[in-house]
Amino acid sequence: MSKVKVAINGYGTIGKRVADAVTVQDDMEIIGIAKTRPNYEAFVAHDKGYDVYTLADKVDAMNKAGIPAAGTVDDMIAKADVVVDCTPGGIGEKNKALYEKAGVKAIWQGGEDHELAGCSFNAEANYTEALGKDFVRVVSCNTTGLCRVIYPLDQEYGVKKVRVTLMRRSADPNDVKNGPINAIVPNPIKLPSHHGPDVKSVLPHINIASTAVKLPTTLMHLHTLNIEMEKECTADDVKALFAKQSRVRMIGQGIGSTAEIMELGKDLGRPRGDMWENCVWEDSVTMYEGELYFFQAIHQESDVIPENVDAIRAMMELETDGAKSIAKTNKAMGL
Numbered sequence: 001m002s003k004v005k006v007a008i009n010g011y012g013t014i015g016k017r018v019a020d021a022v023t024v025q026d027d028m029e030i031i032g033i034a035k036t037r038p039n040y041e042a043f044v045a046h047d048k049g050y051d052v053y054t055l056a057d058k059v060d061a062m063n064k065a066g067i068p069a070a071g072t073v074d075d076m077i078a079k080a081d082v083v084v085d086c087t088p089g090g091i092g093e094k095n096k097a098l099y100e101k102a103g104v105k106a107i108w109q110g111g112e113d114h115e116l117a118g119c120s121f122n123a124e125a126n127y128t129e130a131l132g133k134d135f136v137r138v139v140s141c142n143t144t145g146l147c148r149v150i151y152p153l154d155q156e157y158g159v160k161k162v163r164v165t166l167m168r169r170s171a172d173p174n175d176v177k178n179g180p181i182n183a184i185v186p187n188p189i190k191l192p193s194h195h196g197p198d199v200k201s202v203l204p205h206i207n208i209a210s211t212a213v214k215l216p217t218t219l220m221h222l223h224t225l226n227i228e229m230e231k232e233c234t235a236d237d238v239k240a241l242f243a244k245q246s247r248v249r250m251i252g253q254g255i256g257s258t259a260e261i262m263e264l265g266k267d268l269g270r271p272r273g274d275m276w277e278n279c280v281w282e283d284s285v286t287m288y289e290g291e292l293y294f295f296q297a298i299h300q301e302s303d304v305i306p307e308n309v310d311a312i313r314a315m316m317e318l319e320t321d322g323a324k325s326i327a328k329t330n331k332a333m334g335l
């Protein structure tokens, strides 16, 4: 069977990781990546063997810099079965007309609104909803992390209400324009933050309220969760349930911070030191007056990457069973 042809439009933090994750799967391949500028990431992409496409007015600049442009973004889209749009939030929506004109499927990221795609995706929670769809949005890193714990709890015990405070990294490690900041910023000040409504775009029946602040760190986000459930359970029941989730990692062994989790990612030999799973502090899982509390850390640069691979598989109907797709993606990535 021929492999599904995947194009990456926007080769930044998320795009370059999705490209590498697709490359290690046996049922899909990267036919090109699009980059606006001939910077170091474009050179690395070229060195890795990806065909580098660019905007029509940037072809000369790319060639002059020493990266042979394979063509324009339109040329790339014409060759693809599915485009993973990883351009910055708000830019992706402008590309929808291009994808529609070319008759190509597209995936957007969490920086875009739900309405753009009409289907918001988390592999564990609603894989089947994306089967055969032309447009899908993989929800944001924080929303992905929330869905991964709320969904199994809801399946097992019924979730009555979720309250979550998100302590967000202020910028990615390479983002010299936005951070790090020297402040704690309520963001947004007007409540709720977008994360609760975003969880509802995947799991509409979940009652959830979220607040968020930005902190002077670039490594990871950290969530404090408080969940009321319909059925009684113990902290040990919850720990056992989380331990069964392939994209949730229970952490302990002296790890007391996001810095040590990032070190663990490097020690595990993960590409770029990535931590694809939610990291739940086992010792934090507590039942108090019948309500669940715990801390989890989310590696914003990488947790959505396996979800993008599963979204491609669902949209292209390469696999109808979400659990099988998740297992296949995980195995190929080394998760």
Ligand SMILES: NC(=O)C1=CN([C@@H]2O[C@H](COP(=O)(O)OP(=O)(O)OC[C@H]3O[C@@H](n4cnc5c(N)ncnc54)[C@H](O)[C@@H]3O)[C@@H](O)[C@H]2O)C=CC1
Pocket (backbone or CB within 6 Å): 009, 010, 011, 012, 013, 014, 015, 034, 035, 036, 037, 086, 087, 088, 089, 090, 091, 109, 110, 111, 112, 139, 140, 141, 172, 300, 301, 304
């Ligand atoms: N960085 C993060 O922590 C996460 C980001 N996301 C979402 O993923 C999306 C991408 O974010 P990042 O990878 O962080 O952005 P980024 O800024 O690291 O990368 C975006 C890339 O797109 C390129 N680009 C800009 N305009 C373009 C255009 N018109 N055509 C083609 N390429 C263009 C940029 O040059 C850059 O290489 C956003 O929707 C964001 O909200 C989702 C989860 C986590």
Ligand SMILES: O=C(OP(=O)(O)O)[C@H](O)COP(=O)(O)O
Pocket (backbone or CB within 6 Å): 110, 111, 140, 141, 142, 143, 168, 169, 170, 195, 300
């Ligand atoms: O998807 C993310 O976060 P979010 O779930 O808080 O929107 C990424 O960390 C990007 O967030 P940013 O908008 O702070 O760059």
